[in-house]
Amino acid sequence: MLGRDTLRKIDQRVDSDEFLHLARNVADKANGLNDTQIRNLQNVVNSTTRFSEIMNYVKAQTGRHKEWEHLGPEIVKSLDKIDEYAGKIVGAEQDRGEVRLKLSRLWVKIVVAEFLYREIARN
């Protein structure tokens, strides 16, 4: 269970321009995907208890599908950054895994919103 101070720091991070740009950069590169594919990414992030599962999913998709060619590396960059943010929030403490997953879930929520918004704007 994350403490109030940790939750406050997570919120501050998610509210930052830097965090928003991470999500937007991914949404920019995701124009080759359809709704189902982006939702699949969101499902993986929301359902897993392991950060490596997200990484493995993204890297395997990059290896499998041409439309992930530029998207995959951008997502990996975002996830590395999220890992770094989690380290700054709680260091090497026990909560780090949980913080990292929480940040990832908030990040992918923005990615999906930005992606869908771009879809509407295109149509």
Place this chain on the structure above:
Amino acid sequence: MNEISWELDDFIRKMAEDSVQVLSESHTDLEKLAKSQIRKFWDVLSVEQNSAVARQLAMHQQRKAQKEAEEYETEIQNQRSGRRADRDIEGKLANAKLRMSFWELAEKVVNDDQFLHKLNSDQNLGQRVGKGDLLALQTLFAETLYSEFSYLKALGRQG
């Protein structure tokens, strides 16, 4: 172990990334390793759920690649002595040596005693791993290695 802790999860991921790094230092065309080789390793662990079976496979594949490498080396020697040989024999030799290295690495992971010792002797891990936890971690390693290679090959295609 019902759930893999984030520390172990990170440890296995780093181990897979480091393995790719080590292989790439000895083999310039690492992305030429067929994904099917790593998939074979991953599948035997996830389907058979038996590290002893995986170890048998790894040792067999290593011997097979070694035998091929020896045959190609003989072909190259024959080429040098003026007899005709396949033009891309050097590439085939490099690939056989790459497969040998990969299966050597795989064999170490599914050698339970060796892998357990590696996990429990790492000071950064800070937790004890039991024999009952090994298969899940070995399978995770194989899965992560497969993803890393898939990614490496995709990046290699980008040039």
